[in-house]
Structure formats: structure tokens, C-alpha cells
Amino acid sequence: MDKVEIFSVPNITFSDGTEFREYLVRNYDASQVDHELTIIVGITKHPSNIEFFEALQSFGFSVKRTLGSVYHMEYNLEEGALECYVTHDNETGVVVFYTNFRKTEEIPKIRDFLKFDKNTYYLFFKPLLMKQISEKLMENYQDLEIHEFTARRSPRSRFEARIRPEYRRTISYWGDDGRETLQELEYQYGVLPRKFVVNIPGIIKFKIDEEGLFTFFHGDLRILFEILGKAVNESRKTMEAYNGSSFRVLPIKTAHRLFKIPSSTPVSIHLRNPIAFHEMDELKELLEAEQYSIVDFVAQEGSLFLSTDVVSKSGYQFRIKASENHIKMFPIGDKNFAEFMQFYEFILQSVDPRAELA
Amino acid sequence: MIGVGDCSEDELNQLLASRAGKSIKIRIKEIEQELQEEEMKNFTKQVERSGYHDTLVDICVSAFGPESKCYSDLGYVFVSCEPLLELGVKNFDVLIYNQRTKHTIFVQCKSSISNPGKDISDSYEAIEKVINNKTYLEEKLGDEIRTIEFVICIPAEKTDRLVRELERRENSGEIDKNAEQLLLVWQVNKFEGQILQLFTRINSRDKPFKSQHTDNKLTKILADGIKVESEVLVKTYPSSHPLKQGVKIVADILVKNKIRDIPLTEFSNESVELFCQSPTNIAHYAYETIGKNISDHFLGESKALGLIEAIEGREGWFRFKIEGKTIKTILSNYQKSYQKNFVSRLVKEKAEKKAVQEYRKNYPELFTFQGK
Numbered sequence: 001m002d003k004v005e006i007f008s009v010p011n012i013t014f015s016d017g018t019e020f021r022e023y024l025v026r027n028y029d030a031s032q033v034d035h036e037l038t039i040i041v042g043i044t045k046h047p048s049n050i051e052f053f054e055a056l057q058s059f060g061f062s063v064k065r066t067l068g069s070v071y072h073m074e075y076n077l078e079e080g081a082l083e084c085y086v087t088h089d090n091e092t093g094v095v096v097f098y099t100n101f102r103k104t105e106e107i108p109k110i111r112d113f114l115k116f117d118k119n120t121y122y123l124f125f126k127p128l129l130m131k132q133i134s135e136k137l138m139e140n141y142q143d144l145e146i147h148e149f150t151a152r153r154s155p156r157s158r159f160e161a162r163i164r165p166e167y168r169r170t171i172s173y174w175g176d177d178g179r180e181t182l183q184e185l186e187y188q189y190g191v192l193p194r195k196f197v198v199n200i201p202g203i204i205k206f207k208i209d210e211e212g213l214f215t216f217f218h219g220d221l222r223i224l225f226e227i228l229g230k231a232v233n234e235s236r237k238t239m240e241a242y243n244g245s246s247f248r249v250l251p252i253k254t255a256h257r258l259f260k261i262p263s264s265t266p267v268s269i270h271l272r273n274p275i276a277f278h279e280m281d282e283l284k285e286l287l288e289a290e291q292y293s294i295v296d297f298v299a300q301e302g303s304l305f306l307s308t309d310v311v312s313k314s315g316y317q318f319r320i321k322a323s324e325n326h327i328k329m330f331p332i333g334d335k336n337f338a339e340f341m342q343f344y345e346f347i348l349q350s351v352d353p354r355a356e357l358a
Numbered sequence: 359m360i361g362v363g364d365c366s367e368d369e370l371n372q373l374l375a376s377r378a379g380k381s382i383k384i385r386i387k388e389i390e391q392e393l394q395e396e397e398m399k400n401f402t403k404q405v406e407r408s409g410y411h412d413t414l415v416d417i418c419v420s421a422f423g424p425e426s427k428c429y430s431d432l433g434y435v436f437v438s439c440e441p442l443l444e445l446g447v448k449n450f451d452v453l454i455y456n457q458r459t460k461h462t463i464f465v466q467c468k469s470s471i472s473n474p475g476k477d478i479s480d481s482y483e484a485i486e487k488v489i490n491n492k493t494y495l496e497e498k499l500g501d502e503i504r505t506i507e508f509v510i511c512i513p514a515e516k517t518d519r520l521v522r523e524l525e526r527r528e529n530s531g532e533i534d535k536n537a538e539q540l541l542l543v544w545q546v547n548k549f550e551g552q553i554l555q556l557f558t559r560i561n562s563r564d565k566p567f568k569s570q571h572t573d574n575k576l577t578k579i580l581a582d583g584i585k586v587e588s589e590v591l592v593k594t595y596p597s598s599h600p601l602k603q604g605v606k607i608v609a610d611i612l613v614k615n616k617i618r619d620i621p622l623t624e625f626s627n628e629s630v631e632l633f634c635q636s637p638t639n640i641a642h643y644a645y646e647t648i649g650k651n652i653s654d655h656f657l658g659e660s661k662a663l664g665l666i667e668a669i670e671g672r673e674g675w676f677r678f679k680i681e682g683k684t685i686k687t688i689l690s691n692y693q694k695s696y697q698k699n700f701v702s703r704l705v706k707e708k709a710e711k712k713a714v715q716e717y718r719k720n721y722p723e724l725f726t727f728q729g730k
Contacts (some may be wrong), residue, residue, distance in 0.1 A: 249638055250424035252435050254457055257500025259437050262638045263425045265588040293686040295609045296602050298409035302515070302549040306704070307413050311609055311685055315616040319591060323549060332591055 004101050006072075006083035007033040013068035016086035017096060020070045021225050024098070024216055030218040033100045040097040040110050041212040043235050044088065044120040045337040052088045052095065055120065059113045075109050082106035093239055094123065094232050103215075121341035123212035125231055127154075127192040127353035130210055133227055134193050136177065139199045146178030149196035151185060155286065158177065158273045161190025174297070178210075192353060241267050241357035242340055247331040264319070266328035267340060269347055272354040274324040277301040286350045312339055326358065327351070370710050373717060382703060382713050385446075386540050389709035397701045397708075403622040405697075409492045410469035415439065415595060417586055418511050419548050421554040422454045425588035431459045432575055436497065438643040439598050448484040450508070451595075453499075453643075460504035462495075465544070466490055474523035479512050479521055481541055482533070485668035489539070498643040507571060511544040517557055522607050523615055528562035534586070543571065545581070545582040551595065556580035596648045601696050607633055607656050607677075608692050622688065623678040624669065627657055667727040 007028065014020045030035065046052035053063070053071060064083065065072035075082040084099035097110050103246065114122045125133075127264055136302055138144055153161065155168040173181055174266045178196070185191050195209040204219030212231070240255035252259040278301040283306075285292060298307045306322040309332070316339040319330040329343055347355050372593040373382050422428050422436040422722055431433040433456045441464065442449040450464035466481045477723045485508050488495065496503050511597070512520055521543060528535040558581050560569040570577040593610075594603045610633045611625045633639055635649030657676070660666040669675040682688035 008377075069446070094521075103700055151468070230572075246588075248425075252424055252437060254437070254455065254501035257643075259641075259643070261424050261436065261641060263423050263588050264591045265425065288686065288690075291632050291686060293689045295605050295689060298413050298546065300410060305413070305548040307409075307416070309606070311610065311613060311689070313685075315613040315685065317416050317609065319589075319590075319612060321552075323551070328590060330591060 004034050004106070006085075007037065007059065007100050009067065009070070009072070009085065010063065011067065014070045014087075016069050017094075020067075020085070020087055020098075021221070021228075023223065025221045028216075028221060030216065030231050035100045035102055037100050037216040037258055038107055039216065039228070040099075040101060040107070040114070040122050040216040041214075041226070041231065042095045042097070042114045042122045043238065043341070044055075044093050044095050044117075045239075046088075046093075046119050047099040048090060049088050051085040052120075053086075055117050056113065058085070059116060059291050060109075061113070075106075077106060078111070082109050084110065084200070086108075089232075092232055092236060093102055094235055095120065096228075115338070118338045121338045123231055123235055124345045124348070125208075125209070125210045125212065125340065126234065126348055127194070129154075129231065129234060130193050130208070131186075133208065133230070134182070134196060136195060137198060137200075141203070143201055143325070144179060145199045146182055147176060147197045148172075148174045149178055149193050151182060151193045153189060153191045154350055155282070156273055156275075156351055157192075157353055158225060158316055159186075159192065159353070160191040160344075161188065161194065163188050165190055178217070201224035237357050238341070238344070242335075242337060245329070245335065247333060247335060247339075264330040264332065266321070267344075268358040269323050269327045269329070269344065270350045270356045270358040271327065272356070273352040275304060275322065275327075275351070276324065277304045280304075280306065283351070290346050290350070292346075312342070314339070318343070327355075369674040370714055372712060378717065382717060384457065385713045385716065386706075386709045389712050392707050393705045393708055396695070397705050401697055401701050401704075404462045405599050405601055408602055408728060411467060412595055412598050412602070413548065414467045414469045414511065414513065414546060417548065417552050417554055418452050418467055418544070418550075419592070420586045420589040421584045422452075423588055426586075427584065428576070428579060432456070432573065432579070434461075434463070434576065436590060436641070439592065439641050440648075441495060441498070441643070442487055442595050443642070444647050445487075445491065447487045447491075448480060450481075450484050450489065451511075453495075455499060455501070456573075457501065459573070460502045461507070462499075462505070463507045463509060463571075465509045465511050465595070467511045467514075468520075469533050471512060471520050474520045475527070477510065477520065478527060478541065479522055479535070481508065484508075484538055485541070503689060505572065506539070507526075507542060508539055508543050509542045512556070514545040514547040517543065517545045521557060521560060525560060526561040528560075530551075535564075535568075540568055542571065552586040552588065553583045554580070555583040564722065590641065591637075591721060592641040593633075596640060596642055596652065600663070601693065601700075603652055604656055604660070604696060605689065605693055606639075607653075609685070611690060612688060616685060621677075622683070622685070623680070625676055627653070627676070629676045639690060661710065665695055665699065690707060694714075 037086045037327050046055055061073045061075050063071055064074045069087060073084055073086050075311055084097045086097050088095045114120055145179040150172045152170045153168055154301045171185055182193060186345045193273050196209045199205040204223050205217040207222050216224055220298050246265045249260050249262050252261055284294055293311040295309040296313060309319050315337050317332045319332055327347060386504040416675050419436045422434050424435060434454050437455045439447055440451055440454045441453040451467045466484060471477060492503055498503055527533045539557040545555050545557050560570050563569055594606045602629045607630055611629060612622055615622045631653045634653040635646050637645045639648050664674045665679060667679050669677055680691045681690050
């Protein structure tokens with residue numbers, strides 16, 4: 001197997017991730033490195049740098065160099081090793097991995113970590129955010145080209161579609177007229193982009209994927225980092241909502257006895273596409289398709305009242321309660337950030353692409 | 359002579375062994391087929407009703423949870439579900455206590471009001487039991503009970519019907535409207551933010567305060583309506599439908615086995631008891647006794663319905679006799695198998711009884727003879 005060299009960064013000290021990105025804008029030269037630069041964005045609930053990097057190390061990563069707030073890390077594979085630069089922003093919980101190693105060979109280890117660590121998850125770009133990003137880019141750059149994209153329509157999407165709106169669909173497209181085709185397909189089939197390759201001649205070529213993944217081919221990194229900034233801003237809401245939820249067993253005392261009462265405060269997801277009682281069987285099917293087990297499902301018609309316990313594939317339990325316009329996720333026992341993100345992603349992908357954390 | 363309606367196993371066996379045995383067997387099969395669909399529907403309805411009831415109790419309990427406004431501002435807090443259940447008497451669903459004032463509120467939840475008169479009578483019967491067992495309750499609560507209020511809590515859309523019947527009974531004198539303990543009414547709107555509200559206008563009462571709580575501050579909060587935010591998440595209630603209890607127990611077993619990375623379908627009776635006797639899973643002051651009953655019922659019924667079997671050579675260990683390799687399929691198949699096997703058993707019992715009754719009716723002389 002060919003040995004890949006990580007793009008070089010001298011032994012200097014960066015005070016934070018922003019400074020590192022500024023350095024890359026000025027100094028990263030795509031023509032001088034193997035393969036494309038891949039930027040993977042995650043979000044973590046580890047309370048500080050120390051805990052986050054400890055989690056990375058317990059997964060198998062080791063620190064090769066410390067460049068202030070930037071960690072040059074390594075993961076030994078059977079053949080060769082993966083190297084990357086990692087930053088963690090204490091305030092937002094956003095973690096960013098930068099590497100020019102290969103997507104199919106080495107990078108999956110980073111993705112594995114984001115799935116494995118219960119306090120970390122990839123930063124999922126909401127379908128509506130992906131649409132806004134593509135529209136904004138098209139508006140700002142008249143000569144922008146899209147060479148490939150994948151777009152999807154979720155089963156309950158209320159985005160307008162002229163052709164068979166009731167069907168869920170995924171469309172992948174390769175072609176130099178991708179920009180026009182994406183707009184046409186959005187209009188006709190009501191699909192939303194989930195990943196696309198953008199080329200702004202003479203400025204930048206990159207790929208963005210809703211699973212917090214950027215691929216930079218060449219050009220000016222600034223545009224890509226502006227988009228990253230938008231996604232990070234969105235993540236603040238996610239973090240706030242998660243932090244507002246809790247599960248506690250609280251003591252209630254009388255003169256001679258102590259009662260332990262379990263109390264749970266939910267994360268509330270506001271639905272812009274209201275759900276109705278007659279859609280409950282569909283919701284059950286969607287949950288089960290994502291390997292969620294339904295325990296004790298109660299649905300009542302009034303407008304809608306739904307209550308059920310849910311067990312995820314990995315065995316995490318929580319309760320959901322829903323009305324027409326809200327789905328609330330109640331932790332039962334210890335909170336789990338990755339499970340919360342996964343469930344929120346499920347709501348966005350399968351129930352309502354325009355859902356918002358309340 | 360054996361009374362009509364009774365049907366002992368001996369009697370059935372005698373008939374089956376007689377010359378009429380073959381035709382009885384055929385008749386039993388016919389009746390089973392007739393009953394199957396209807397009993398499946400009945401079972402589904404019972405489980406549904408239990409769910410509606412439990413979710414109504416959830417809201418009542420949560421409105422007085424340890425993170426609620428009622429607790430933080432006024433000191434009223436939920437301490438136990440189904441007080442007095444362990445004595446086998448008519449009981450309320452929720453016990454709320456105020457440690458500062460030593461005031462208790464007992465709440466009866468009714469998710470459907472098909473017979474409002476009976477619901478009201480049940481509540482008054484339960485009131486009597488509480489009053490008779492005040493000392494016992496104080497011991498369980500670990501504190502003094504100075505004052506008591508009783509509430510019936512119903513879905514908001516059913517309030518009119520219940521209140522009309524309550525007024526009729528109070529006006530007709532069936533209920534003494536000057537009695538010290540008058541039933542108060544709470545209504546819950548499940549659909550609009552789970553709001554619990556005190557119903558303040560029971561027209562049969564001469565003074566408005568008789569439809570209200572003695573604590574004016576509590577009346578004010580409840581009359582405005584409480585929106586439930588944080589919830590008390592108990593796993594199951596003692597009187598929930600056994601299938602609902604069972605599925606929670608099975609989920610707990612599967613999840614723990616998965617986390618421990620041991621065979622998903624094997625479990626010990628200790629693990630079932632541990633779940634059922636947890637004060638946070640079953641929020642009852644007598645959680646050990648009540649939990650043991652639930653655990654014994656789960657194991658007994660699961661064996662009887664062929665859902666579990668003992669593991670040879672490992673005392674107190676069982677395995678599910680249910681297909682599936684993942685939590686999702688095992689849980690789903692447990693629910694389906696429970697329903698199917700439970701209904702089959704019920705249908706068989708009913709069919710046998712009916713077949714014997716029919717035979718008795720057609721050949722009374724034979725029964726007179728056999729019964730002697």
C-alpha cells in the first residue's frame with residue numbers, strides 16, 4: 001500500500017481552531033500534498049480538551065505533536081497509519097479533524113470514533129441548511145458549477161413536488177449541468193441536496209456532505225470555512241437543547257421516610273410538518289426501520305397524543321411523547337449525547353426535514 | 359344438580375370421555391373459531407385502555423413531580439401511586455403529600471367515563487377506605503396526615519358528562535353535598551401541552567370554595583392550569599395491563615444482557631425481581647411487596663403461556679422461547695406471542711365452558727344423573 005504523508009505544518013503554536021484555519025487559508029497548497037484535504041466536523045459533550053483527547057486516545061489515537069490548541073494525531077492501522085490534525089472548541093463543543101489521508105482506507109477510523117464515542121457525534125447538517133448553503137452559493141457565484149450531487153426526498157417531506165410527491169426518493173447525479181439539474185429536480189421532485197461537489201472556477205472546488213464532511217480539492221479555503229462557521233452556529237442550538245434535558249432521581253423526604261422519584265426533562269423538537277393520528281403506523285414503521293424497538297406504544301386521537309418507550313439498536317432507552325407539533329425525547333437513566341443526535345437526525349431525515357429544536 | 363354456568367375440568371373430561379366426546383370436541387373447535395377474532399379485539403382494547411389510563415396517571419403524577427411548580431412553590435409532591443392497593447381494597451391512583459402542612463391529596467384517574475355514576479361511586483368507596491386506613495397510610499408515608507382531599511381526574515373532553523352526573527347525585531341527595539369530604543374534579547388536556555386543570559364550577563355546591571382546594575394558592579395554580587414539562591418517569595404502574603408490565607421487564611432484561619454482552623434471551627428470576635422491586639421503577643411506598651407480586655406474575659404467566667422455559671442445570675434461570683436475535687425482534691415477538699397465546703387460552707376456556715353449557719341445556723337429564 002502506498003504510504004501517504006500528512007500535509008506539513010511546522011512546529012508553531014495555535015491559540016485556537018480559528019487561528020489554525022487562518023493558517024491553512026494562507027499556507028495550504030493542494031498541489032503539494034497527496035490526495036484531497038478532508039475536513040470532518042463533529043460535536044462533542046466532553047467537558048474539556050482533556051476529556052475529549054483522552055477519549056480519542058482510549059479509542060487508539062496517539063498524540064504525535066502538540067501545536068498549542070492543535071493536536072497532530074496518529075492512529076496505527078494494520079498497514080501504515082492515519083495522521084490528522086484535530087481541534088476542539090471548548091465553548092461550542094465542535095471538533096474538527098483535518099487530513100489528506102484516503103477516504104476509503106484510513107479516514108473511516110475517524111468516522112468510527114465519531115460513531116463509537118457516546119459523547120461525540122458527527123455534526124449533521126440539517127436538510128434545510130444544506131439547501132440554504134447551495135442556494136446562497138448559487139446566488140453569490142453566477143458561474144458556480146455543480147458536477148455531482150445526491151439529493152433526497154424523505155417520506156413525510158412537505159416540500160413542494162410536482163411529480164408524485166408521495167414517494168420517497170434518492171437521486172444521484174453526475175454531469176457538468178448539475179447546478180441546473182439540481183434546481184430542476186428540487187422543483188419537480190421536491191428533493192433536497194445531501195451532498196454535492198461545487199466548482200467555482202478560479203476560486204474553489206470542494207464537496208460538502210450532510211454528515212459533517214468537507215472535501216477540498218483546490219482553491220481558496222476561506223469559502224469552505226465560512227460554510228463551516230454557519231454549521232457551527234447551528235450546532236449551538238443543538239447543544240443548548242441537549243444541555244436543557246436531564247434525568248434525575250430526586251429524594252423526597254417525609255418525617256421518617258425517603259422516597260426516590262425519577263424525574264426527566266425532555267429535549268423538545270418542534271415540527272413544522274404536523275403529524276396526525278392516522279400517521280402513527282407510519283411513524284412506528286419508520287422508527288423500526290431505523291432499528292428502534294417500540295415498547296408500550298400508546299396513541300390517542302384527539303388531535304394527537306403519543307407516548308412510547310423506545311430502545312435503540314445499541315440498547316439505549318428513552319421515552320418519546322408527541323403531539324401534533326412536538327416530539328419530546330425524555331431520557332430514562334443516564335443521558336447519551338450520541339443517541340440524542342442520532343434520534344434528532346432520524347426526525348430530520350424521516351419525519352420532518354424542517355424540524356427545529358425548541 | 360350442577361348450576362348452569364359452572365363447568366369444572368372434571369366435568370369436561372367426563373364428557374370428553376363419554377360417547378358424546380367427539381361431537382363436544384368438534385363443537386369446542388367451532389366455538390373457538392367464532393370467538394377468536396372478537397377476543398383478539400377485546401384484548402387489544404384492554405391494552406389500549408390501560409395505556410390511556412397510565413398516560414393520564416403519568417400527567418397527574420408529573421404535575422406534582424419533584425421538578426414541578428406545585429412542589430417548588432407550594433410543597434405538594436407525588437410520593438406513591440396506587441395507595442392501599444396492597445390491601446386489595448378500592449384504591450386511588452395517586453398520593454400527593456405536602457410535608458409542611460401534612461396535607462394529602464388522593465387522586466383517582468378515569469380515562470373513559472362510560473358509566474359516570476359507577477366512577478363516582480367507586481371514588482366514594484375509595485374515600486371510605488382511605489379514611490378507615492388513615493393510621494396505616496401515615497405509617498407507610500412516614501409522616502402525619504392532618505388533612506385530606508380527594509380528586510377524580512378525567513380527560514377534559516369528558517368533564518361535562520362526569521360533572522353533570524356528580525351534580526345530579528348531589529342535588530338528589532345520593533351524595534351529601536354538605537359532607538366534609540367532597541370529590542374535587544381535575545381535567546387533563548392531553549393534546550394541548552398536557553395541561554392539568556382544576557374544574558371550579560360544580561353547580562350543585564352552594565359555595566364556590568367547595569369545588570376548590572382548601573389551599574387557595576393551589577387552587578389558583580390549578581385553576582389556571584399546569585403545563586407538565588418535566589415528567590416523573592416510572593417504568594410501570596402496579597395495575598397496568600400485565601402485557602405492558604411484561605414488555606417493560608423484557609426490555610430491561612434484553613438491554614442489560616446486551617450491555618453485559620451475554621446471551622440476550624437468558625435471565626434469572628433475580629434480575630426480574632430487581633427490576634420489579636426497584637422504588638424508581640414502581641413508585642409505590644410498598645414497592646417490595648408490590649414488586650414481588652408483579653415479578654411472580656410475570657414469571658408464572660410467561661411460563662403458562664409458553665414464552666419462557668427454565669434452563670436445565672441452572673436454578674432460577676430462564677430463557678425466552680421466542681424467535682429473534684435482536685432486541686427489536688424479540689420484543690416485538692414477545693408482544694405478539696403474549697397476545698396470541700393469552701387469547702388462545704382464554705378462547706379455549708370459554709369454548710369449553712360454552713360447549714358444556716350447551717350440552718347441559720340439550721341433555722339436562724344426563725347432568726342431573728351425573729351430578730348426583
